[in-house]
Amino acid sequence: xxxxxxxxxxxTALAVAALFVYHAHSPALALSPAGRDLIRLHVVANSxxxxxxxxxLKVRDRIVAETGALFRGAESEPEAELLLTTHLSEIQQxxxxxxxxxxxxxxxxxxxxxxEFPERSYGTLSLPAGRYRALRVVLGAGKGAxxxxxxxxxxxxxxASVGQGVAPVTSPALGTAGGTTAPTESRPVAVRFKLAExxxxxxxxxxxxxxxxxx
Numbered sequence: 001x002x003x004x005x006x007x008x009x010x011x012t013a014l015a016v017a018a019l020f021v022y023h024a025h026s027p028a029l030a031l032s033p034a035g036r037d038l039i040r041l042h043v044v045a046n047s048x049x050x051x052x053x054x055x056x057l058k059v060r061d062r063i064v065a066e067t068g069a070l071f072r073g074a075e076s077e078p079e080a081e082l083l084l085t086t087h088l089s090e091i092q093q094x095x096x097x098x099x100x101x102x103x104x105x106x107x108x109x110x111x112x113x114x115x116e117f118p119e120r121s122y123g124t125l126s127l128p129a130g131r132y133r134a135l136r137v138v139l140g141a142g143k144g145a146x147x148x149x150x151x152x153x154x155x156x157x158x159x160a161s162v163g164q165g166v167a168p169v170t171s172p173a174l175g176t177a178g179g180t181t182a183p184t185e186s187r188p189v190a191v192r193f194k195l196a197e198x199x200x201x202x203x204x205x206x207x208x209x210x211x212x213x214x215x
Contacts, residue, residue, distance in 0.1 A: 037077050039084065040134040041067075041151040042115065045144030046106050052144050059098045059108070059139060060147055066094050067135070071152055077133070080152040084112050084135055095137055106140030117148070 041063065045056035070087060074080045084091070088110055095108035112135055119129045127150075135151055149155065 038132070038150050039077060039080055039112075039152040040117065040132050040148055042117075042134045042136045042146060042148045044136070044138045044142040044146040046104070046140030046142065047144045049144075052104075052139070055099065055102050055104060056139060056144065056147065058102065059095045059137065062094055062098050063091060063135075063137060064149075064151070066091065067151055068154055071154060074152065077152065081112065081133065088112060091135070091137075095139070099139065104140070108140075109138045109142075111136050120148075 041060075043056055043060045043063070046052040067084070070083050071080055074083060092108055092110040095110065099107055112133065114131050115134050115136060117127070117129065117132050117134075120127050134148070
C-alpha cells in the first residue's frame with residue numbers, strides 16, 4: 001500500500017515537473033525580451049459605436065488611475081504582476097462601476113496574460129512587436145477598437161483634457177485572441193508621457209536591486 005502511494009506521488013511529481021518545463025519553454029507563452037520588465041494595459045471596447053468608444057476611454061481613465069495607486073512602491077515586474085493578479089477582481093469591479101454609471105447593459109472581463117502586440121513607439125522609447133504580459137480588459141462583446149499603453153512602469157498618464165505637456169497618440173489595430181483584427185482606432189488619445197525620466201528611474205532602480213541581490 002505504501003509502495004503504491006509512493007509510486008503515485010512520484011508520477012504526480014513528474015507530471016508537475018513536465019508541465020513546468022513545458023510552460024517555461026513553450027513559444028506560445030514566451031515573453032519577448034523587451035517585455036520582461038514591463039506590463040501593458042489593453043482595453044477592448046464593446047463595439048465601434050461612438051457611445052461604446054467613449055465608454056472605453058472612461059474605463060481606461062479609471063483603471064490607469066487605480067493601478068497607479070496600486071503600483072506605488074512596486075520595484076519590479078513580478079511584484080506588479082502579483083499586485084494585479086491579487087486585485088484582479090477589484091479592478092474588474094472598478095471597470096464595471098464605470099459601465100454601470102454609463103448606463104450600458106454589458107459588463108467587463110479582466111485577465112492578466114501574455115498577448116501579441118505590434119510595434120509601438122512612446123516618444124523616444126520604442127517597443128518591438130512581440131509577446132508582452134498585459135492586463136486585458138474586455139468590455140461586453142469586445143468587438144470594438146482597442147487602446148493600450150505601458151501600465152508598469154507607469155509610462156502613460158491619462159489626462160481628461162489636452163493641455164501643456166499632453167501629446168496625442170493614436171493606437172493601431174491589434175489582433176484579438178480569436179485571430180481577427182480589431183478596427184483601427186484613429187482618434188487621438190490624450191496621454192501625458194514622462195518617458196525618459198520614468199524609464200531611466202525604473203531601470204536604474206531595477207539595476208541597483210539586481211546588484212544588491214548578487215553581492
